[in-house]
Amino acid sequence: MRIVVLVSGSGSNLQAVIDAVQAGDLPLEIAAVGADRVDAYGLERAEAAGISTFVVPFREYSDRSVWDAELTRTVASYEPDVVVSSGFMRIVSASFIETFHGRYLNTHPALLPAFPGAHGVRDALAYGVKVTGCTVHWADAGVDTGPIIAQEAVEVRDGEAEAELHERIKQVERRLLVRTLSEIVQN
Numbered sequence: 001m002r003i004v005v006l007v008s009g010s011g012s013n014l015q016a017v018i019d020a021v022q023a024g025d026l027p028l029e030i031a032a033v034g035a036d037r038v039d040a041y042g043l044e045r046a047e048a049a050g051i052s053t054f055v056v057p058f059r060e061y062s063d064r065s066v067w068d069a070e071l072t073r074t075v076a077s078y079e080p081d082v083v084v085s086s087g088f089m090r091i092v093s094a095s096f097i098e099t100f101h102g103r104y105l106n107t108h109p110a111l112l113p114a115f116p117g118a119h120g121v122r123d124a125l126a127y128g129v130k131v132t133g134c135t136v137h138w139a140d141a142g143v144d145t146g147p148i149i150a151q152e153a154v155e156v157r158d159g160e161a162e163a164e165l166h167e168r169i170k171q172v173e174r175r176l177l178v179r180t181l182s183e184i185v186q187n
């Protein structure tokens, strides 16, 4: 199985996948890592691991559909079986979803369908939930919607700050992503 991983930031979930592949625990090939911005640290993690990288810089495109078409074309050129959105902070178009239909995996730091969107951890805290968590799902054309594959709960601690809670969720999320990919490879 070949995957392309899309990132926008730190890429610690990507690192968990790289580590599992390198340890021989996850029999797949990371064909490439792509980003929407040149300064995504995840690109450095990929380069350090000898993985091909590409950037389709969102800010340099005046037309969203042109950016989207270029992203779709570039991802498709690596012929992935599965595309993983791992902290990729862009909504992709229906045509991207169509091209990778049923093969576009997303991770989200909340228990969907609760708290979709870019601020899942902040929104859960603001609501005052006592339990939140993370979700791995097949993405469709909505925002953090599509069939759920796996979820795991994380208890919210009293007075916890967003960054602290997000880091604890990500510790679970990294494991869940690797486990889900492993199950997809097996099935």
Ligand code: GRF
Pocket: 007, 008, 009, 010, 011, 012, 013, 014, 086, 087, 088, 107, 108, 109, 170, 173
């Ligand atoms: C993850 O919690 C992901 O679900 C969210 O952003 C975070 C990315 O973390 N969309 P990292 O870049 O993998 O460290």
